[in-house]
Amino acid sequence: MNDLLLRLYLKRYLKEGRAYFLMGLIMPLFFLVFFTIVGERTGGGSGVLKAFSESLGLKDVSLYLVVLILPYIAPVFTVVGTMAAPAFYVEDKDNGFFEFILSSTKFSSKDIFWAIVLTAVIVAAITIAVAATFMLIVVFVLNGGIPINFLKEILVYTIPISIIAALIGTSVAFASQALTKRISFVNSPAGLAPVFGVIVVIVPLFISVFSARGVLGTVNFNQLYLILGIYVACALVLFLIVFLLTTMRMVRERFLA
Amino acid sequence: MTEIEAAELSSGYYGREVLHGISISITKPGIYIVLGKNGAGKTTFFRTITGILKPYTGTLTIDGIDPYYHPEIREKCVYLSHQAGVPVTLDVSQIIELFAKLMDASEEDKARTVKMLGLQDLLERSYVSLSQGQKKRVSLAKVLLRDRSIYLFDEPTTNLDPTVASDVRKDILNISKDKIVLYSSHNLYEAREIGKQVIIIDNGKLAYNGDIDKIPMGKYVIGIRADDISSVFPEAKLEGRYYILELESPDEVPAVIRKLADSKIKVLEIREMSNPLEDLLR
Numbered sequence: 001m002n003d004l005l006l007r008l009y010l011k012r013y014l015k016e017g018r019a020y021f022l023m024g025l026i027m028p029l030f031f032l033v034f035f036t037i038v039g040e041r042t043g044g045g046s047g048v049l050k051a052f053s054e055s056l057g058l059k060d061v062s063l064y065l066v067v068l069i070l071p072y073i074a075p076v077f078t079v080v081g082t083m084a085a086p087a088f089y090v091e092d093k094d095n096g097f098f099e100f101i102l103s104s105t106k107f108s109s110k111d112i113f114w115a116i117v118l119t120a121v122i123v124a125a126i127t128i129a130v131a132a133t134f135m136l137i138v139v140f141v142l143n144g145g146i147p148i149n150f151l152k153e154i155l156v157y158t159i160p161i162s163i164i165a166a167l168i169g170t171s172v173a174f175a176s177q178a179l180t181k182r183i184s185f186v187n188s189p190a191g192l193a194p195v196f197g198v199i200v201v202i203v204p205l206f207i208s209v210f211s212a213r214g215v216l217g218t219v220n221f222n223q224l225y226l227i228l229g230i231y232v233a234c235a236l237v238l239f240l241i242v243f244l245l246t247t248m249r250m251v252r253e254r255f256l257a
Numbered sequence: 258m259t260e261i262e263a264a265e266l267s268s269g270y271y272g273r274e275v276l277h278g279i280s281i282s283i284t285k286p287g288i289y290i291v292l293g294k295n296g297a298g299k300t301t302f303f304r305t306i307t308g309i310l311k312p313y314t315g316t317l318t319i320d321g322i323d324p325y326y327h328p329e330i331r332e333k334c335v336y337l338s339h340q341a342g343v344p345v346t347l348d349v350s351q352i353i354e355l356f357a358k359l360m361d362a363s364e365e366d367k368a369r370t371v372k373m374l375g376l377q378d379l380l381e382r383s384y385v386s387l388s389q390g391q392k393k394r395v396s397l398a399k400v401l402l403r404d405r406s407i408y409l410f411d412e413p414t415t416n417l418d419p420t421v422a423s424d425v426r427k428d429i430l431n432i433s434k435d436k437i438v439l440y441s442s443h444n445l446y447e448a449r450e451i452g453k454q455v456i457i458i459d460n461g462k463l464a465y466n467g468d469i470d471k472i473p474m475g476k477y478v479i480g481i482r483a484d485d486i487s488s489v490f491p492e493a494k495l496e497g498r499y500y501i502l503e504l505e506s507p508d509e510v511p512a513v514i515r516k517l518a519d520s521k522i523k524v525l526e527i528r529e530m531s532n533p534l535e536d537l538l539r
Contacts, residue, residue: 004358008344008355012344012346015346091344091345092344095341095342095344096341096342097342099338099340100338100342100343102307102308102309103303103307103309103331103336103338104331104332104336104360104400105359106328106329108328252309252310252311253270255309256304
């Protein structure tokens with residue numbers, strides 16, 4: 001992978017993809033503020049939610065929404081923040097830029113693929129790092145400390161799944177564009193491919209909400225982290241499968257308009 | 258000296274063969290016009306030479322090396338496709354800078370190219386704001402940034418007005434000394450204007466490879482749907498709704514239009530009635 005193409009796409013992301021990037025940055029911060037205010041107004045919830053907050057180690061249980069929901073939905077915004085990356089692929093393919101690169105420079109189709117995928121990963125890393133930092137600061141300031149379970153949630157789940165979901169979303173976009181036959185709304189330029197990245201991060205949200213409501217029985221954090229850890233590992237395997245399929249099918253003619 | 262050698266070459270897209278058994282050897286520098294109708298396989302031929310497409314059967318080598326498997330040999334070539342081939346959202350200066358990096362071009366190379374193509378006043382403009390001719394010049398810049406042994410131009414004057422097309426042809430002629438230049442066109446007259454050697458591809462097969470002077474040139478025939486033009490062009494014959502006019506080449510068309518306009522004749526349509534290339538391939 002040559003860093004020249006990576007730098008090109010990062011620069012373009014800041015210029016052309018900044019609307020997505022800003023959305024990825026701002027949305028978790030908005031929900032952080034929103035959940036903090038709602039949590040305070042509702043006085044820390046009641047019943048299962050209050051018990052959950054206390055068992056998580058929160059002294060200020062009004063932060064329960066921040067701790068219970070935000071670590072699970074923050075990756076959704078991260079994926080949204082990276083959605084311009086597949087758009088670059090479609091745009092540059094259609095206007096013949098890749099054709100020039102492949103015909104007249106030493107760069108290969110894999111260089112192009114990695115430059116765009118890594119751009120998505122770097123954007124995802126920045127957005128989730130900002131979101132996680134603010135979440136930790138708010139919880140630290142309002143709670144007088146960071147509960148270890150909350151920290152684990154972020155480290156075990158929120159950060160890795162954000163990166164993996166961005167990888168999956170971008171790779172699926174590549175794979176779907178590589179299909180020989182164009183299928184409307186699937187591998188068309190405005191297709192559904194990046195949604196796969198969103199689906200990956202939405203599933204645990206429901207699992208966590210159900211578990212918090214006691215559907216899965218009494219919350220056992222070790223069990224929850226085990227489930228989340230396994231889920232992250234499965235998502236990683238899914239990415240590797242998508243990656244293998246993409247690279248296998250990535251013959252140069254698929255980079256032509 | 259660089260050589261291109263194709264032996265029984267077949268290639269295409271997604272398993273569908275477009276080129277069929279082409280054998281050709283290009284060993285001397287010069288401009289080689291690749292002629293063919295739309296869809297004949299000219300672009301596929303170029304994409305195979307530059308190693309984008311993998312030959313299905315036969316071989317394609319540059320200096321004895323297969324460009325599909327050896328990316329380093331592709332750095333001997335530079336290819337201008339009929340598309341923009343640039344990230345269209347950038348400014349002209351950013352585009353020049355980007356391609357200078359991609360092509361390992363120096364500051365002197367950049368300055369020379371900008372001057373040669375007269376891009377000085379366009380540097381701060383965004384690509385999308387440029388006219389078609391200006392866009393083509395920016396697109397051409399990336400090809401001229403570095404000295405290469407093989408230049409491939411795929412219909413570089415398509416959609417350009419005659420003046421800009423002529424300028425582009427001059428730029429291409431300037432770089433042709435000591436280089437192999439492959440220039441695709443579907444216009445026999447344009448071919449005659451810029452090259453001596455011609456390679457004709459018809460339905461994916463090599464139809465002719467040789468001197469352009471040996472190709473018989475017919476008349477260029479246009480049809481004019483208009484009020485009576487016999488006062489201006491007495492030689493024109495009325496066939497159906499069209500007055501048929503035989504010209505030596507398409508270059509005479511603007512003069513015909515001017516003459517009709519000066520005579521205040523209402524013209525509804527002017528169309529090409531026959532193309533010598535099509536007659537040749539019939």
